[in-house]
Amino acid sequence: MKVLHTSDWHLGRSLFGRQRYHEFEQFLQWLSQTIRKHDVSLLIVSGDVFDTTTPSNRAQELYYQFLCRASSCCRHIVITGGNHDSPSFLEAPRELLRSLQVHVIAQAPSNPEDAVLLLKDDSGAPEAVVCAVPYLRDRDIRTAEAGEGNEEKQKKLLEGIREYYQRACSHAETLRAPLGDIPLIATGHLFAAGGASVEGDGVRELYIGTLAQVDTTVFPDSIDYLALGHLHSPQQTGGRPHFRYSGAPLANGFSEAGAVKQAVLVSFSGRIPKLQHLEVPVFQELVRITGTVEEIVGRITELNRQGSTAWAEVEYTGDAQMPSLRDLVDEAASGGSVEIRRIKNRGIIDQVLSSVHHRETLDDLDVRQVFSRRLDTWGADEQTRREMTELYLEVLRSIEEADIREQ
Numbered sequence: 469m470k471v472l473h474t475s476d477w478h479l480g481r482s483l484f485g486r487q488r489y490h491e492f493e494q495f496l497q498w499l500s501q502t503i504r505k506h507d508v509s510l511l512i513v514s515g516d517v518f519d520t521t522t523p524s525n526r527a528q529e530l531y532y533q534f535l536c537r538a539s540s541c542c543r544h545i546v547i548t549g550g551n552h553d554s555p556s557f558l559e560a561p562r563e564l565l566r567s568l569q570v571h572v573i574a575q576a577p578s579n580p581e582d583a584v585l586l587l588k589d590d591s592g593a594p595e596a597v598v599c600a601v602p603y604l605r606d607r608d609i610r611t612a613e614a615g616e617g618n619e620e621k622q623k624k625l626l627e628g629i630r631e632y633y634q635r636a637c638s639h640a641e642t643l644r645a646p647l648g649d650i651p652l653i654a655t656g657h658l659f660a661a662g663g664a665s666v667e668g669d670g671v672r673e674l675y676i677g678t679l680a681q682v683d684t685t686v687f688p689d690s691i692d693y694l695a696l697g698h699l700h701s702p703q704q705t706g707g708r709p710h711f712r713y714s715g716a717p718l719a720n721g722f723s724e725a726g727a728v729k730q731a732v733l734v735s736f737s738g739r740i741p742k743l744q745h746l747e748v749p750v751f752q753e754l755v756r757i758t759g760t761v762e763e764i765v766g767r768i769t770e771l772n773r774q775g776s777t778a779w780a781e782v783e784y785t786g787d788a789q790m791p792s793l794r795d796l797v798d799e800a801a802s803g804g805s806v807e808i809r810r811i812k813n814r815g816i817i818d819q820v821l822s823s824v825h826h827r828e829t830l831d832d833l834d835v836r837q838v839f840s841r842r843l844d845t846w847g848a849d850e851q852t853r854r855e856m857t858e859l860y861l862e863v864l865r866s867i868e869e870a871d872i873r874e875q
């Protein structure tokens with residue numbers, strides 16, 4: 469049995485004001501071709517299908533077109549919700565999609581056993597058990613109590629995650645026991661301890677404080693393959709090659725320019741998985757150009773000469789003040805095919821700003837960093853800083869996770 473694992477599509481996400489639907493479309497085409505080419509029976513998408521809880525019509529169209537196409541050649545599709553997805557939105561067409569053998573679990577069932585799917589082949593014989601666990605919001609797994617300290621909350625949250633996986637997996641084992649050597653596959657959307665994210669890759673913090681990362685011992689040993697989502701770089705976790713993040717298929721920012729993107733093809737013989745990392749083609753090249761004016765102009769000219777259609781981020785790192793940088797860059801780029809998406813002029817920034825964070829602009833910071841800078845300016849002591857940050861992150865998360873379609 470062959471399984472294809474992908475995650476974090478973030479359909480609808482743009483890059484510095486530029487829409488990327490063309491890339492999403494090409495990626496989904498590639499994915500359905502890959503399913504056919506490798507004779508995949510099960511596709512798993514481990515969360516963050518869409519970038520926001522209110523995806524555009526174009527993003528939805530791409531998603532449904534893909535499901536229609538893929539379900540004609542792939543026996544089962546399992547889609548779990550991520551922290552960016554609206555559970556109620558993803559699950560709305562659930563019954564209809566089930567008739568296409570597309571299983572959507574975006575809201576964690578209150579009984580973990582209900583997250584377990586028994587998949588059968590064309591002759592009706594069981595071929596895999598899947599614990600389709602979506603992103604676990606703390607309201608799904610933890611009973612908050614008034615007056616509870618932060619440490620207590622975090623402990624309960626981690627215990628909740630552990631218990632959820634244990635209950636789902638032990639039910640899956642019970643189902644599998646009389647069925648022989650079929651694989652037990654689990655999904656997850658979380659930040660596993662020891663995982664790596666790249667600054668600017670768009671990975672949003674999940675739980676708060678020390679629990680931002682989940683210890684991989686929460687996953688039972690009975691899992692033959694763990695299909696994880698949330699981190700955007702492909703990687704294994706917990707020292708186990710079969711506990712894996714597929715990573716996002718598209719680079720989410722210029723910090724990921726040139727990064728290799730993957731989908732994971734898992735071929736099972738019995739319960740033994742064999743992993744193959746399939747490289748996702750680059751549909752829109754991103755380049756980062758840094759250096760002196762001569763170096764920047766030289767590189768743009770060179771790229772244009774090669775007929776490159778890359779989107780470029782330019783960063784001037786020379787010593788001299790260069791107020792005319794934008795004009796010089798525009799002139800070098802004019803008439804060519806390279807598109808300059810962003811220009812960072814360190815020279816100007818150094819001159820204008822004199823705070824401790826003088827090398828930054830608002831454009832470089834996310835909201836969490838802005839809050840941290842505000843605390844710096846305020847001169848908050850260590851204790852206050854920690855408390856304020858925890859409260860701030862809690863407010864932020866409740867805004868980000870608000871499921872406005874829920875009613």
Ligand SMILES: [Mn+2]
Nearest residue numbers: 476516671698
């Ligand atoms: Mn994501």
